[in-house]
Amino acid sequence: MKMSPLPLLLAACFASTALTPAHAAVKPAQAAPKAQLKVDYQKFTLPNGLEVIFHIDRSDPVVAVNLTAHVGSAREKAGRTGFAHLFEHLLFLESENLGKGGLDKMTARIGGSGANGSTSQDRTNYLQTVPKDALEKMIWAEADKLGWFINTVTDPVLAKEKQVVKNEKRQGVDNAPYGHTRYVINKALYPADHPYNWQVIGSLDDLQNATLDDVKEFFRLWYVPNNVTLVLAGDFDPIQARKWVEKYFSEIKRGQPIKAIAKRPGVVKQTVKLAHEDNFAKLPELTMAWPTVEDLHPDSYALEVLAEYLSQTKRAPFYKVLVEDSKVAPSVQIGNQTSEIAGQFMLRVRAFENKRLDDVAGEVDKAFAKFEKEGISERDLNRIKAGLETRFYNSVSSVLGKSALLAEYNYLNGNPGYVADSIKKTLAVTPADVKRVYDTYIKGKPFVATSFVPKGKLELALSGSNKADVVEEKVVQGAEAAVDPTANAAYAKTPSSFDRSKEPPYGLSPAVKVPQVWDTKLANGMRVLGIENKEVPLVQFDIAIDGGLLLDKADKVGVANLMARMMTQGTAKKTPQELEEAIQQLGASINVSARTEDVRITVNTLARNFQATLDLVEEILLQPRWDEKEFALIKQSVLSQIRQQDAEPNAIASRNFAKLVYGKDDPRSRNILGTTESVNAITIDDLKAFYQANVSPSVARMHVVGALPKASAAASLAGLGRDWKAKPVALPAVATAASAPAPAKVYFVDVPDAKQSVLQVGYRALAVTDPDYYPATVTNYILGGGGFASRLTQQLREGKGYTYGINSNFGGSKSAGPFVIASGVRSNVTLESTQLVKQILQDYPKTYSDADLETTKNFLIKSNARAFETAGAKLAMLDNISKYGWRADYVKERERIVQSMTLPQIQALSQKYLDPSKMVWLVVGDAKTQLPRMKELGFDEPVLIER
Structure with a gap:
């Protein structure tokens, strides 16, 4: 449940841009109107000190609920670090009136975006976006976190969650390249008694030594109304919302006065x-x-x-x-x-x-x-x-x-x-x-x-x-004691003036509006789909040119990636620096990247600068520079990326899983970066040849979202339709199965002394266009597609503390893609984790219940209220329509599929597509301690494979 510590969002506003005229002519940016760069809000404070902020946004029938406690790692004591981050986890587990896992279960039922949180040195926040009819439920739940939570924390709960946090540290720090850098720097930059001397996640020893009394004392000091901000942003009635906030939060007692923390810079007296x-x-x-x-x-x-x-x-x-x-x-x-x-x-x-x-x-x-x-x-x-x-x-x-x-x-x-x-x-x-x-x-x-x-x-x-003094954890088999997370805590319930055990009702169901799609074709035959969206004065668009890695030759894998990266390194009219500055002059970004099945140009710009930005895109697309100096730099950069991937456990897992499930003859089994040998063999002439043969509007699709009506977009695109000439491009045939699928066995890649084992389990399953694909995706929701409500998470993370996170999903396109279960688990429970995954898969058809089906239907239908909130979501919708030929309201068809799903149908799909005996079981971890044990999984002798 932890995201990386969120920087102040405005900091994202200060990424690089430029305002320098290029030597070659470019249409100037239109003069900016007097933009109001602000966010309107209302603010009030309850008598207990809770500060409440409302922002009204009627563009979508959703509300973001954000509870921010002004406590991060800076409020901890040396020797008792990691507590703020620990509470980021604990506050999702249980409260007196929601019960065990209550918030996650409620999130699934109401169609929320997934309760989440993050911790920084200075604050901890808890946030999610929900359909507007669930706002009272969320206010009730957030109040329960603050006033009716701490009694539910017991020694077993604390012991299990310590393991989850340790797994998070192993995944993000101990098992990651350069993961200890920040720890080493902060120890030297800040004195031992400075609150930034330690890391947000804390030390494993401090976490292990924390007692229940320590934890409760920390909560009662900092998680009090006078140290918390509640923000509601979205489509709601502020008068009614204020009444709900007052009802659910007002009787929570104010805490001790909170002193402001003194400003205190780091100290480095000598290098x-x-x-x-x-x-x-x-x-x-x-x-x-x-x-x-x-x-x-x-x-x-x-x-x-x-x-x-x-x-x-x-x-x-x-x-x-x-x-x-x-x-x-x-x-x-x-x-x-x-x-x-x-x-x-x-x-x-x-x-x-x-x-x-x-x-x-x-x-x-x-x-x-x-x-x-x-x-x-x-x-x-x-x-x-x-x-x-x-x-x-x-x-x-x-x-x-x-x-x-x-x-x-x-x-x-x-x-x-x-x-x-x-x-x-x-x-x-x-x-x-x-x-x-x-x-x-x-x-x-x-x-x-x-x-x-x-x-x-x-x-x-x-x-x-x-x-450097880096603390390396010793992973010892059987070191962690088993815990029983199902044990209920015995406590006297915190009193309230009304019955808080009754979940509030839904409000009026919001009308889900599918965005209106406009559709046109350019003179060169390229289809353009768009959605007008006036919420902010921006336009985002992309051009998907089918091919990508699929069109790389077997001995020159990496050409598509290098060609894509070269496209923004100047044009025939502009040097690389001039092109960069011309883009930045418009406050725009233009990126070109190669993916498995396409090369994609992605653009973000102010609506008033759409035409000028589009002119630059056309110049990039039709007049590449092929700068030899830039080619040498990019090639060296890619070789470094490949080299680093050789040591990164997640990258090793992804590369080897693709080879296992696709078979060596399928282009999808290859690393899009290529290999050291293939990249070294690539010349700039190979890039030119790829461009000449494969970059054509005949295999391209364009998607436009933003403050731009169809008529304006079509007029602006006339030049591109005229100047970009179509030519035939032969795409590989659609593949439905692996050419030579690996047998269902355990495959092991050795990373000596790994603190975690990376697991990828699965097989090549279905194409998106297969009639069973979406029903199978619905079937997977309770297994591993439903976040914290899913069975894999509930058992491996919440039940056992084996992992920080685990998920499963079906992937694919017009060609069959993999079903995959992915996780990083504590090294000394590698076997136990895979055994539990196998057992969950075997039991899934017979244990899937009517209640599971109801939860799935509620989530997948109610979550459509927020399905198209962002420009990125709208672009993804347009991409689906253009790629697969779907109707503009395909989401409604999916709703009908969900509504009609039955328990026997789910059980049949589970037996057909979630069979563990069909799957490869890939482990990337420490072979000397874990490989011999993996024979017990029941797939004969494990196969040790090279990185």
Whole structure:
């Protein structure tokens, strides 16, 4: 239930853009109207201190409910870390009136988007989007978290959830390349008594040592109304909603007064160099960090601009020096990361294989010297500011995004609408400000530098580095005691003035509106589908050109990917830098990527700049540059990606699973990046040949969503229809089964000392166009497609604590795709986890109940209220229509399928498509401890395969 700690949403608004005219002509951006870059809101405070914020948005019949507690890891004590994050988990498990798993079960019934949460150093939030008729239910449930929860936490519950959190740490830190970097940096950047010295997830020892009394004390101190913000954003009646908030929250007692936490920057008195041999790294990585300022500090805005200017474009000093000139790395990442009481300016360079990090550090010095000499021009500063409007609208294009923005600013300074002030402060940054903050915080100042290098290659680390103190967990078979999560806690119920055990009723059912689709064809035959959406003044569109990896030759796999990446590296009329700046001048983004079955151009722009952006897309599409210098850089970058994949357990699993389920002769079994050998063999002529043969409107489809009517879009597209000439392209035949499917056995890939085992279980099943595909997807909802309501999650995570997450799904297209169950599990329960998965699959047909079917129907039908809220969801809908020839209201047909499903039908589909004896059982983990045990799964001798 934990997402990565969410940065302040406005920070996403400050990603790189440019406002510099290209040398070649491009239609200028239309002058911006006086945009209101703000989010309207109402705010009131209950007598117990709960701060409540309402934002009304009638565009979809949904409401986002966001409960944000102003407590993160910064409020913990040394030796008792990880508590805030632990509560992010615990508050979903049970409360006095919802019962065990009550929130997850209710979410499934009401069609919610999936209750979720995240924890940062400064706050913990709990959020989801629900159909508007379920708003009272959600307010009731959120109040129960705050006032009627803590009695339900028992020693067994705590013991099991500790295991879930440990699994999360193993998955995101211990079993991930460079996963310990942040831990090492923060230990050196902040004194031992500083609240940012430890990680949000805490230490495994602290978690293990936490007692029930410790946990309850922490909750009663911080999870109180006077330390919480409740945000409702969406389509609701504010008068009625206020009555519900007052009814359910008012009698929760105010807690002790909460003191503001003092601002306290990190301290680095002299440069600290630390090195670590990383079990999962194949490439050396240098990270450097300087202490800076906290969120909303006047200097934070100029530091944000500085970070963007140094690394984010082809004009950037670090790109010029490290990527183009010295070629020590494929890219450089720089960011100013701010939190409530402190910030840090961070630079990361993942160098090419076997590069000495001393050499990389020397190039870093040269790049800083280049900036010191040249500074930042007004022109460069303006291009960085240009896309602020676009990024703001993207950040508020969903009610959930708006709720997060309002909550963040409210806890930071009590003003939910401060986003407008932050934008003004960014727009007011001058070149002198950028130079001043560089001189104040970076130039000549001591820093923390970490060298994370592959095992056995410590010589690549920075000279003078000390060994980093990284705590590596020892995985011991049978170390964790079994727990009984079904045991009910005995406690006196918390009193209330009314009966809270009765779930509130639904409101009036919202009318689900399927977006109206317009449809046209260009002169070259390309079909264009669109949806007019005026919620924000943006247009998002894509062009899908069928083919992609499917059209790569067997000995030149990787051509489609390289060609796609080259498409945005200049045009016949513009250098790579000129093209980049022309795009950024419009506050737009244009990306081209290759996928398994297509090459896709994806675009995001202001509606008023649609024509100018489209002109650039046409130039990219029809006048590629084929720049030899850029080709060499991209090729080297891809080779580095492939090398790193060789050590990343999830990537290893995905690559090998594809080979097993598709068979070696199917293009879908191949890595879209290619192999080291195939990429080294590719020339720029191969890219040109692929482009000439396969990029054609005859196999292309376009989808447009945004503040643009059909007539305007059609008029703008006339040039593309005229200039992009059609030619025949031969696509591979649709495949219905694996050419040589692997037999149902255990397949094992060895990653020595892995702290987790990555599991992928499945087989090649169905095409999307198969009549059984959607019914099978419905059947899978209770198995593993229903998030926390699913059986796999309930038993492996909630019941046993074996995993942080597990899911199952059917995938496919016009060709048959795989059914897959995927998870990362604690190493010492690899066998037990697969045995439990096997048992769940075997029992599924006979244990699936009428109640399961009712839950499935409720979710799949009610969730349609939010099915098309975002532009991305609308684009996906259009893609389905154009790719599969479906009707524009295909969602209604799916509703009819769901409504008509019966228990015997589900049971028959389960027996047919969820048979564990048909499946390959792939494990990526530590062979010396886990491989011998896997024979007990019952599929004969496990097969050890190469990475």
